[in-house]
Amino acid sequence: MxxxxxxxxxxxxxxxxxxxxxxxxxxxxxxxxxxxAPRKAEVDAIMLTTETQLDGIRVTRRIEIVTAECAFGMNIFKDLFAGVRDIVGGRSEAVQQTLRDARRTALYELKKEAHAVGANAVIGVDLDYVELSAAGSMVLLVASGTAVIVEEKL
Structure with a gap:
């Protein structure tokens, strides 16, 4: 194709x-x-926000909805220690770090999607986490938002 x-x-x-x-x-x-391929600096310059109305910034064009999906697996040792934490209580640093990595990756991929359609910002960003227990211990993170072109209000 x-x-x-x-x-x-x-x-x-x-x-x-x-x-x-x-x-x-x-x-x-x-x-x-x-x-x-886009340069990293171009992708990094794309603004992400959960807001839909921005003070001092005007949306001049809405382009389309963009999404990024990341599936992260937990290895057996992380799963084992997370299971122990379930029993004795406390925080699992390994699980928290995996979730942080998933978020960072998904947001960067969202910026790349926005860059590909010519946007300089993504508004209304939403993050949805889903546990995929049928696939072992995996976490699916879907980031979505509206790719737009913005400019500062004068």
């Missing part, structure tokens, strides 16, 4: 025949020339 030269999404036959870019990238002004 053909992929967009800018963001990597699947292309329809019409897109493949005409431009090698998906409709989202075409409407965002992406070209094959600027389709290289």
């Amino acid at each position: 053909a992929l967009c030269k800018s963001c990597g999404k699947s292309l329809t036959l019409l897109n493949k025949a005409t431009q090698d870019l998906c409709n989202t990238c075409v409407s965002s002004g992406h070209t094959k020339a600027n389709s290289a």
Whole structure:
């Protein structure tokens, strides 16, 4: 299956025949020339917020909903010690660190998704954690929000 030269999404036959870019990238002004992998600094510059109304900042364009999904597994030793903590009480530093790592990864992936569609911010960010007990001890974290273009109010 053909992929967009800018963001990597699947292309329809019409897109493949005409431009090698998906409709989202075409409407965002992406070209094959600027389709290289984003630089870390560009991705880091994207603003994330749980708010939908921002003081001093105006949303000039709403682009689309973006999501990032991360599934993190707990190894057997973390599971063992977490089980002991369940019995005797206390905090599990190993589990807490895994959740922190999942959050950081999901938010960075969310920024990359926003960058791919030409946004400079993601508003209304929501984090949803799900335990996947059928797959062993795994945690699925889904980050979602609305990719937008913002500018400071004058």
